[in-house]
Amino acid sequence: MSEFSKALSVSSSGLRAQATRLRHLSENISNADTPGYRRKTISFETAFASGNGVAEVTPGRVRLDNTDLEKIYDPEHPLADQSGHYNGTNVDLMIELADAREAQRSYEANLKMFEQTRKMSSGLMDLLRR
Numbered sequence: 233m234s235e236f237s238k239a240l241s242v243s244s245s246g247l248r249a250q251a252t253r254l255r256h257l258s259e260n261i262s263n264a265d266t267p268g269y270r271r272k273t274i275s276f277e278t279a280f281a282s283g284n285g286v287a288e289v290t291p292g293r294v295r296l297d298n299t300d301l302e303k304i305y306d307p308e309h310p311l312a313d314q315s316g317h318y319n320g321t322n323v324d325l326m327i328e329l330a331d332a333r334e335a336q337r338s339y340e341a342n343l344k345m346f347e348q349t350r351k352m353s354s355g356l357m358d359l360l361r362r
Contacts (some may be wrong), residue, residue, distance in 0.1 A: 236353040238286045243349065245288035246342035249276055252291040253335045261328050267304075267311050269321040271297035271328075297322055 256272045263269040275292040299322045307316030 236349055236356075238284060239349040240346060241284070241286055242288055243342045243346040245279075245290065247339060247346065249289045249291050250335050250339040250342065254332060254339065256294060257328055257332045257335060260323050261325065261332070264321060264323040264325055264328070266321060267309075268301065268319050269323065270301070271299075271321070271323045273297055 253274055256274050260271050273295050275295075276289050277292045278287050279290045280287055301322050302320035303317045304320045305317050306312055309318050311318040
């Protein structure tokens with residue numbers, strides 16, 4: 233496997249991992265007002281591609297954030313208990329937006345690396361044809 237192929241493999245694995253992260257972050261943001269919803273988190277793991285010795289990044293298991301759910305007082309709400317409270321969510325929109333911005337920038341960096349590697353490979357092929 234050429235060095236260009238290895239670089240493309242690494243950057244494409246980063247693209248897939250950040251796309252997965254963005255998907256879960258968008259689910260968290262869209263469910264920020266859903267009663268009882270727990271924030272999803274995802275970690276990344278290193279995986280070695282078979283035979284080429286390249287370490288790629290893969291998304292790990294999705295985990296639910298176990299911090300306490302917000303208690304909301306609304307006696308008229310259908311989910312309210314005897315005291316008039318119901319469980320809200322543990323999603324903090326500021327954290328989700330900051331994480332989404334970080335994931336977006338990481339995605340863009342991987343995309344830039346992919347494009348640069350492709351251009352270098354194409355340039356090398358043009359030189360070899362001469």
